[in-house]
Amino acid sequence: MDQGIGRRAAGRRQVTRPSRWNRFDLHGSPYVFIAPFFLLFAAFGLFPLLYTAWVSLRSWDLTGDAGFVGLDNYSRLLGDPDFWNALVNTLGLLVLATIPQLLLALIVAAMLNRPLRALLLFRLGVLAPIVTSVAAVAIVFGQLYGRDAGLVNGLLGLVGVDPIDWQASKTSSWIAVSSMVNWRWMGYNALIYLAxxxxxPRDLYEAAQIDGAGAIRQFRNITVPLIRPALIFTVVMSIIGGMQLFTEPLLFGQGDVSGGSLRQFQTIAMYMFEQSFQNFDYGYGSAVAWMIFLLTVIVGVINLLIGRRLRGGTQ
Known part of the structure; x- marks a missing residue:
């Protein structure tokens, strides 16, 4: 009798023992699901990055690979005034196209978070710039900032300001290009803040209202601290996009990759394109590309450290 009980218990253990497929489904399937991302990243992200680093260490032009030159391309880059001019332009456009954009997005999100009539229509409206063709945006803004018959100069003329040649100087061209970027991406960031x-929780606002806090104080003490992760995300993404800014200034200059007669609005990405695909200096262009990557990482790390310091100061 004892032996029969033992055999039945052993049979139950064999029935409940997970099969090899079940063990794979439990422990291995998550890796299968995330594998496509890493395979695509390795093929289209990691490999081009490493290959560009290899090319940046060589003298490579239209005639082919002329051999290993070490860090000569980078030393040449650090002494190139056109590169530093492009870096200044990129950082200037980054400031003008990030700070106003995120502040306006925060204000628009706060307005859309309030009960309004036709609220869905307004929320869909802020998405219109994202789905609009970049070429169409450049054409419209090119007309707005036209020197002779532009709408902006017409409005400035009403208050006694002389017409401005928006492509003639750094300041005016930066304002024009950054306005294009702000208009295009403000709604995208506003929807992130709105979400x-x-x-x-609405209870926090109700409790603050009972305590006598007004709308501005609620926004400053409740809304902004609780959406800090979204703020950090948009700042990081805006910095990455700003360091790689290419399309808007290129179309603003009617396809001139030099960014104006005096390179007044040429970004680093435009300078990389000029060296690689107009001058056909692939080694030097690859060095510029890697410098863009390194600068983006440096700016991102600085932003991360500032964010941590701010979080530590508010706790």
Whole structure:
């Protein structure tokens, strides 16, 4: 009798023992699901990055690979005034196209988070710039900032300001290009902020209202601290996009990759394109590309450290 009980218990253990497929489904399937991302990243992200680093260490032009030159391309880059001019332009456009954009997005998100009539229509409206063709945006803004018959100069003339040649100087061209970037991406960031705001419990606002806090104080003490992860995300993404800014200034200059007669609005990405695909200096262009990557990482790390310091100061 004892032996029969033992055999039945052993049979139950064999039945409940997970099969090899079940063990794979439990432990291996997550890796299968995330594998496509890493395969695509390795093929279209990691390999081009490493290959560009290899090319940047060589003298490579239209005639082919002329051999290994070490860090000569980088030393030449650091002494190139056109590169530093492009870096200044990129950082200037980054500031003008990031700070106003995120501030306006925060204000628009706060307005859309309030009860309004036709709220869905307004929320869909902020997406219109994202789905609009970049070429169409460049054509419209090119007309707006036209020197002789532009709408902006016409409005400035009403208050006694002389017409401005928006492509003639750094300041005016930066304002024009950054306005294109701000208009195009402000709605995207506003929707991210709106999603974060709607996740905040309404009880916090009701309690603050009972305590006598007004709308501005609620926004400053409740909304902004609780959407800080969304703020950090948009800042990082805006910095990455700003360091790689290419399309808007290129179309603003009617396809001139030099960014104006005096390179007044040429970004680093435009300078890389000029060296690689107009001058056919692939080694030097690859060095510029890697410098863009390194600068983006440096700016991102600085932003991360500032964010941590701010979080530590508010806790």
């Amino acid at each position: 974060a705001m709607q996740a905040i």
